[in-house]
Amino acid sequence: MEKKYALPSVLLVVLALGLVILPGKNDSRETDPNLLLSSVTEKSRYLSVDQITHRIIENDPTLMLIDLRPTSQFKTFALPGSINISSDSILSATNIERFNQPGKDKIFYANADLTAEMVWMVCARFSMKRIYVMKGGLNEWFHTIIEMKPVPVAASSSDLDLQSFRNAARQYFTGAGQKTVVPASGQSGEKVTVTRKAPGEKSGGGC
């Protein structure tokens, strides 16, 4: 290695060493009450059940769904890919490390909003980033996505698109609406005609 690179090398080592020996920054983990108040009053923490459903179906790798319900309810049913954490253990060392994972959107839900809101507030006070609440909780998700609703006569095209997405999502989660036609016993069904390629026929295209 040429000598002219010696100085930049030393400089890089000194800079790297500086990072290690610098006193820890005053990284106050508690959010300023004024900031907390402004984030409570604005509604950007809410994600709709449609938005979350879309991200589940898309297999979004940045999605971290946190189910705050009791374990027994979680075992009965939970959104795919969600993890079960009880609200009283939200500040355990393991969970804090989990929530501080960069690049993840942490979305809290329970049966309704109250528990998720409470946990969101604690986490926001703890300066955690990218935390959200699924608006309406699992009850809202069930009413919106799983329960079939009639489409209003005067529905706009965006309403129809939304309804179509929800129908598709319902099939994705439940398999409902997929009709399997089974021929009655003794019936052979329609005869299938197979058209075979004539021998020696050249395939089209190619070289």
Add this chain to the structure above:
Amino acid sequence: MIGPIVSSGIVSAAWDNIFAVFLGMGFGFALESSGFSSSRKIIGTFFGYDFVVVKVFFTAAIVSSLGLLYLSYMGLVDYSLLYIQPTFLASAILGGIIMGIGFAMGGFCPGTSLCAAAVGRIDGLVFFGGMFIGVFLFSESFPLFENMYYSGSMGAKMINSVFGISPELFTFFLVLMAIGMFYGAGWIQNKVKKIEY
């Protein structure tokens, strides 16, 4: 905190693609001016006569790590808001092996092949064509590989957390490793017969 400017909401997310175009142009310019559009230069790493590839990438890694950590220390960047590509271990290992073989065989990685194609090199154009066919075949046959593709999911994992050390300490070791590699590469280069290209 002022950065990252898109995630912090300072600049609208609609600018993402505009930034991507300009950063891509800058990246391409840096690759071309480092001589990365020559497959002979790149392949020199495998034969020991030119280590510019590892030197450039290690330099980029240590300069950006130091910059990011210092900016974070000064409160100018919140790196917890940066997007981290999630790790899928099995597919990362297999993909790494396939890419390594392709790299050694063709003398390009995807970005450098585009640089070479852009300056009109025939080998770059052929490599880019092959890469396009490979991407097309993989996309069409994706359902066959889907389970393997998503296996070994570790989430957005940071390498320092795997070793259980702080990002600062990891960066310090990375800098030492990079400088050791710079000197080691220079030593090997002096021992290996020089190739004119």
